[in-house]
Amino acid sequence: MTEKVYIISGTNRQQAVSLQVSKVYQQEFxxxxxxxxxxxxxxxxADYLFSGLYENxxxxxxxxxxxxxxxxxxxxxxVIAEYNGSFPGVLKAFIDGLEFPDSFMNKKCALVGLSAGxxxxxxxxxxxxxxxxxxxxxxxxxxxxxxxxxxxxQDGEITNERYMKHIxxxxxxxxxx
Ligand SMILES: Cc1cc2nc3c(=O)[nH]c(=O)nc-3n(C[C@H](O)[C@H](O)[C@H](O)COP(=O)(O)O)c2cc1C
Numbered sequence: 715m716t717e718k719v720y721i722i723s724g725t726n727r728q729q730a731v732s733l734q735v736s737k738v739y740q741q742e743f744x745x746x747x748x749x750x751x752x753x754x755x756x757x758x759x760a761d762y763l764f765s766g767l768y769e770n771x772x773x774x775x776x777x778x779x780x781x782x783x784x785x786x787x788x789x790x791x792x793v794i795a796e797y798n799g800s801f802p803g804v805l806k807a808f809i810d811g812l813e814f815p816d817s818f819m820n821k822k823c824a825l826v827g828l829s830a831g832x833x834x835x836x837x838x839x840x841x842x843x844x845x846x847x848x849x850x851x852x853x854x855x856x857x858x859x860x861x862x863x864x865x866x867x868q869d870g871e872i873t874n875e876r877y878m879k880h881i882x883x884x885x886x887x888x889x890x891x
Contacts, residue, residue, distance in 0.1 A: 716889055719743055719750040720787040724805040725795045726755045731863050732793045734870050735828055739791050742885045750791075753783060755804050762804075766811045777811060784817045789824075789888060790851075794838050796829035801838040809845060819850035824888040825857045826881065834859025854891055856884045 721743075723736040736752045743750040759765060759776050766777040784790075794801045812818075823846050827835025836859050843853045858880035860866065866874035872881070 716748045717788055719748060719789045719791060719888065720783055721750055721752045721791045721793065722805075722808075723752055723754045723756070723793050724808075725797070725802040726758055726804045727795075727802075728756065730756065730795065731828060731867060732795045734867060735826065735860065735863075735872070736791075736793045737870060738872055738881065739793070739826070739885065742882060743889075746885065746889060748889055751783070753780060755802075755808055758804070758808070762811070763807060767807065771811055772813075780808070781812055781817075784812050787821070789822050789891070791824045791826065791888065792842065792846075794825055794827045794835050794842055796827060796831065796833060796835035796838045799833075799837055801835070801842050805842070806845070809849070815850050817849070818846060821851045822854070822888065822891045823851050824854040824884055824891075826860065826884070827857065828860040828863040830862065830864060832861050834861035852891075854884065854887055856880070856887050858884055 721736045721739050723733045725732050740750050765774045825839045827839045829835045839857050846853050872878050
């Protein structure tokens, strides 16, 4: 059986489009018979920055649930929103609270970027790729750039055929990665 994929919705913004895109990925994995689970950063505790990091790492039970999933998982999709030309700060804080190096060493990751503007989080994905590589993870080359996302998603469905083509291709590639 193909191993479970964890999909990280990489922002804690309420009503984030990132979560909608994460659900699209989950449907695509399901259609191919692959189990997946969404890790939604909106579910982090409100005091995560102070209760989940550094000397407190591993002490917050709610955060430990996230840490455990990232430790046991071997394949991840990171849904990356473009915030100020890069990825959301909460995503970096999330990474900083994980066990190093076991959370990422020799694991396999796929990235998808989304933005309100025209860049499709291309720089954000590039920045995030550097971090994953530093932590020992391999990143799939196929990285869909979902620019102007607001105009291409409706009722949780991506309406842009080209975007869906890239997503389907990437999902298959991650399964085989
Ligand atoms: C703090 C913040 C910064 C943002 N910066 C950018 C940006 O630099 N470029 C851009 O195209 N969109 C930017 N956006 C818009 C997001 O890309 C847009 O909300 C998109 O839907 C993905 O983010 P979401 O998952 O939070 O919805 C920003 C949004 C927030 C909340």
